[in-house]
Amino acid sequence: MITRRSLLAVPPLALAAPALAQGTWPNRPVRVLVGFPPGGSLDVLTRLACEVLGQRLGQTFVVETRSGASGNIAAEALARATPDGYTLGTVSMHTVVINPMVFPSVPFDMSKDFQWISAMWDMPNVMAVPSQYVPARTVQEFIAWGRERPGGVSYGSAGVGTSIHLSGAYFLARAGIPGVHVPFRGAAQTIPAMLSGDVQLAIDNLASYVGVVGEGRMRALAVTMGQRWPTMPDVPTMAEAGVDNFNVSPWHLWAGPAGMPREIAERLSNEIRTAWADPALQQRVIGMGAILTGSTPAELGARLEREKPRWAEMVRISGAQAG
Numbered sequence: 132m133i134t135r136r137s138l139l140a141v142p143p144l145a146l147a148a149p150a151l152a153q154g155t156w157p158n159r160p161v162r163v164l165v166g167f168p169p170g171g172s173l174d175v176l177t178r179l180a181c182e183v184l185g186q187r188l189g190q191t192f193v194v195e196t197r198s199g200a201s202g203n204i205a206a207e208a209l210a211r212a213t214p215d216g217y218t219l220g221t222v223s224m225h226t227v228v229i230n231p232m233v234f235p236s237v238p239f240d241m242s243k244d245f246q247w248i249s250a251m252w253d254m255p256n257v258m259a260v261p262s263q264y265v266p267a268r269t270v271q272e273f274i275a276w277g278r279e280r281p282g283g284v285s286y287g288s289a290g291v292g293t294s295i296h297l298s299g300a301y302f303l304a305r306a307g308i309p310g311v312h313v314p315f316r317g318a319a320q321t322i323p324a325m326l327s328g329d330v331q332l333a334i335d336n337l338a339s340y341v342g343v344v345g346e347g348r349m350r351a352l353a354v355t356m357g358q359r360w361p362t363m364p365d366v367p368t369m370a371e372a373g374v375d376n377f378n379v380s381p382w383h384l385w386a387g388p389a390g391m392p393r394e395i396a397e398r399l400s401n402e403i404r405t406a407w408a409d410p411a412l413q414q415r416v417i418g419m420g421a422i423l424t425g426s427t428p429a430e431l432g433a434r435l436e437r438e439k440p441r442w443a444e445m446v447r448i449s450g451a452q453a454g
Contacts, residue, residue, distance in 0.1 A: 165220070167198050172339075172419075176252060179416070180251060181194055184403070201453065206226050209387070210239040219385055221251065221384075224294075224384065225381060245387070248400055249384065253381075254337070255356045259332075260332055260349070261330075262349060273352060274307075286311070286332040287299075287330040287335070289317045292451040298355065339420075353372040357378050384431055
């Protein structure tokens with residue numbers, strides 16, 4: 132589980148870089164908006180990024196929480212901010228790609244309101260089941276068990292239209308298992324419901340489940356990535372478990388408001404990719420449940436566009452509609 136303690140002892144190689152000359156950007160603190168509550172994975176990783184980049188650029192990066200509406204509130208604040216490079220945002224892929232598909236309206240236009248900067252990190256999902264209530268030890272055993280179970284299975288998520296909800300619905304539809312979606316506010320509520328037997332499945336953020344899996348109370352059947360997770364080498368990928376084309380890990384990015392100077396976006400992208408290349412920092416973040424990525428602004432925009440058709444199909448299958 133990611134905690135604020137994870138921010139300590141950032142590898143010095145990741146921090147070492149000359150500051151920009153006086154009078155150039157940034158010459159005052161930079162605000163970084165986060166659309167989800169303090170203490171969660173996104174908040175903690177953003178603070179780590181702010182620490183690293185603040186050291187590299189010789190300026191303070193200050194996290195500001197604007198939680199609510201599945202990230203829409205922070206995204207709107209980012210889109211409306213002065214485009215001078217002093218307001219940035221850590222944005223979830225699902226906020227800008229999935230939310231426009233499931234909300235009646237969103238207060239931003241993905242194609243017009245943002246300056247993309249860089250992909251930041253991928254956070255793998257794990258297909259988890261409660262050991263006491265689900266006998267399956269593999270994905271295929273779970274499929275066979277779920278098909279025979281009267282009424283199918285209940286699956287938990289962090290809310291309607293989240294990537295966790297869509298992943299569960301998509302998996303069950305492909306497996307031919309009837310499912311009932313049970314939305315919660317997050318893993319802190321989902322896990323107790325699973326341990327009590329009320330919910331039999333979650334395809335949720337791995338970092339939240341490492342502890343209960345390690346204790347044996349939860350069983351990890353597969354990870355939704357293209358490769359096995361380094362700290363759980365015995366857990367297969369979904370492809371290895373017999374479910375192809377199921378790389379649906381959530382990921383996050385940095386963006387600024389449209390009109391932000393392109394040279395600032397390029398500078399930040401370069402700094403992020405340089406810092407993220409440090410092996411010690413990479414290993415530290417893996418221990419926190421994420422994989423550092425990084426990209427150019429153009430590569431980030433192209434990646435977001437590639438996400439749209441897959442998630443549109445998953446929204447269609449799930450029937451997700453947020454109020």
